[in-house]
Structure formats: C-alpha cells, structure tokens
Amino acid sequence: MAEHRFIPADCGTCAFWKRANEQGGSCRRYAPHPVGSVNEVAHWPRTHEADLCGEWSAQLDGGRVLCRACVYWRHPIDGIHPLQREDQSSDWWSSAGHCLRFAARPSSEPGFRAFWRVTHSSDGCFEGKRRDLERRVPNEQ
Ligand code: SF4
Numbered sequence: 001m002a003e004h005r006f007i008p009a010d011c012g013t014c015a016f017w018k019r020a021n022e023q024g025g026s027c028r029r030y031a032p033h034p035v036g037s038v039n040e041v042a043h044w045p046r047t048h049e050a051d052l053c054g055e056w057s058a059q060l061d062g063g064r065v066l067c068r069a070c071v072y073w074r075h076p077i078d079g080i081h082p083l084q085r086e087d088q089s090s091d092w093w094s095s096a097g098h099c100l101r102f103a104a105r106p107s108s109e110p111g112f113r114a115f116w117r118v119t120h121s122s123d124g125c126f127e128g129k130r131r132d133l134e135r136r137v138p139n140e141q
C-alpha cells in the first residue's frame with residue numbers, strides 16, 4: 001500500500017501569506033481585477049493562520065512585489081483625488097495608484113465601464129512584475 005506522508009500546511013506557512021498580527025494576515029496570491037466603480041480600494045482577503053486552500057505553496061523564488069516597484073502600477077504624480085475617500089486618509093491617497101495587472105472581463109451588462117482598482121505604494125502581491133531586482137522585497141511575515 002502506498003505510504004502517504006502528512007505535510008502540515010496552512011496560511012501561516014504559505015509563501016503567499018502576509019502576517020498582520022498574532023494570528024491573522026492576508027492572502028496576497030492575486031492582484032485585484034477591474035470593477036464597475038471608480039477608485040475602489042483593493043482589500044486583500046484576510047485569513048487566519050490556521051486556514052488553508054489548494055494553492056498553498058512553500059517558499060517561492062523571490063518575494064512579493066511592492067506596488068511602487070511594479071510595472072503594472074500607475075501612480076499619478078500627485079496621487080489620486082477621489083470624491084469619496086472611503087476609510088483612507090488623504091495621505092494614503094497621495095501615495096495611491098491603480099493596479100493595471102488585468103484586463104476587465106466581459107460583463108452581462110451592456111455598456112459596462114471598467115475601472116482599475118486602487119492600491120497603496122506599500123501594497124503588493126505575487127502577480128506583480130518588478131521593475132528591477134533591488135526593489136523586490138522578501139515576503140516578510
Ligand atoms: S488562502 Fe491559500 S494561497 Fe492564500 S495564504 Fe492561505 S494557503 Fe496560501
């Protein structure tokens with residue numbers, strides 16, 4: 001009979017996870033997709049360190065790419081000036097830009113207008129592409 005080895009795995013040991021506090025963090029596996037409203041802030045999904053999904057991965061080559069170092073990030077020179085600041089400060093918006101990583105997907109709604117979502121310069125994900133090697137950071141926990 002084949003022998004199966006149990007490999008303990010959870011978000012806390014996943015290369016895609018960014019720790020935020022003692023037990024919680026966020027999954028940085030994916031970049032945000034465009035949506036139907038302007039200047040919507042991207043929030044990465046929060047997970048507990050004991051959670052797990054089928055995309056768990058051990059250490060990857062390199063690390064998470066910071067938005068400010070990513071070729072897909074467009075940052076207006078004086079930041080973004082939204083009509084609604086949501087729960088972010090004006091300082092936050094001055095260091096914000098749009099993530100252009102993905103094209104918008106077709107919609108069932110005629111005339112659907114796509115808008116790219118907003119991230120902060122210090123955000124980042126594993127679907128970014130660094131502009132240079134020096135600005136890629138390890139996936140610090
Ligand atoms: S949800 Fe999956 S991919 Fe994301 S951190 Fe947890 S195990 Fe990793």
Ligand code: SF4
Pocket residue numbers: 030031032065066067068070071072073098099100101119123124125126127128129
């Ligand atoms: S690192 Fe790049 S792809 Fe990822 S969220 Fe930031 S701008 Fe988008």
